[in-house]
Amino acid sequence: MRVLLVEDSPRLRKSIGTALKASGYAVDLSEDGEEGLFKAQTRDYDVVILDIMLPKLDGRAVLDRLRKEGRQTPVLFLTANDSLEDRVRGLQRGADDYLTKPFALEELLARVGSLCRRNYRQSTPVLTLADLELDTAAKTVRRGSRAVSLTAREFALLEYLMRRRGHVVSRTEIEEHIYDDLVAPMSNVVDSAVYTLRKRIAVYPDAPSLIHTRRGQGYVMSEEGS
Numbered sequence: 001m002r003v004l005l006v007e008d009s010p011r012l013r014k015s016i017g018t019a020l021k022a023s024g025y026a027v028d029l030s031e032d033g034e035e036g037l038f039k040a041q042t043r044d045y046d047v048v049i050l051d052i053m054l055p056k057l058d059g060r061a062v063l064d065r066l067r068k069e070g071r072q073t074p075v076l077f078l079t080a081n082d083s084l085e086d087r088v089r090g091l092q093r094g095a096d097d098y099l100t101k102p103f104a105l106e107e108l109l110a111r112v113g114s115l116c117r118r119n120y121r122q123s124t125p126v127l128t129l130a131d132l133e134l135d136t137a138a139k140t141v142r143r144g145s146r147a148v149s150l151t152a153r154e155f156a157l158l159e160y161l162m163r164r165r166g167h168v169v170s171r172t173e174i175e176e177h178i179y180d181d182l183v184a185p186m187s188n189v190v191d192s193a194v195y196t197l198r199k200r201i202a203v204y205p206d207a208p209s210l211i212h213t214r215r216g217q218g219y220v221m222s223e224e225g226s
Contacts, residue, residue: 004039036048036057046116050075051078051079063095077097078101131144132162171218
């Protein structure tokens with residue numbers, strides 16, 4: 001899942017970005033409202049984290065523009081103003097959540113996770129395919145009766161593929177949703193990640209493959225190879 005963080009403080013931008021990446025999110029960073037608005041208009045995000053006090057264009061103006069354009073991406077406001085009136089105004093303008101500085105990174109991650117789940121409109125947090133089960137709330141994976149240990153990035157990749165099971169997903173789509181802008185366009189990071197994920201979920205010798213390669217197209221997750 002991909003998150004846009006618009007924050008003018010270099011220290012806070014770095015710490016939040018690092019925490020999000022460690023939790024498996026692909027993260028794009030912006031230091032002012034104009035750049036943040038441009039990225040939010042030209043790329044799909046699961047959540048936008050938006051500081052209110054920004055140079056060039058403040059967070060409220062960015063949110064107003066996005067909502068007027070019909071973009072309903074969940075927005076988490078960050079602000080140093082903890083007044084009730086300020087929080088109410090932000091929510092009335094279309095923000096989905098509000099976090100007052102200073103805050104614990106654990107709380108921010110919890111709120112981002114909640115917004116991501118809300119954005120997917122899940123009726124259940126559990127995704128299944130054959131004997132593979134992924135619990136998005138508990139962050140656990142099982143194959144049959146066996147637990148599967150995954151890194152945060154591997155979990156995000158598996159969730160992305162399972163949500164699109166039966167459909168071919170290109171390498172570019174995976175790069176855009178799972179990885180950040182530092183991934184080199186010609187690198188084999190996606191192929192390597194999928195290869196490793198296949199091995200991780202093959203927890204017993206005769207476990208059928210669930211991730212299939214479509215040469216020249218990408219990957220598809222399904223019970224059948226065809």
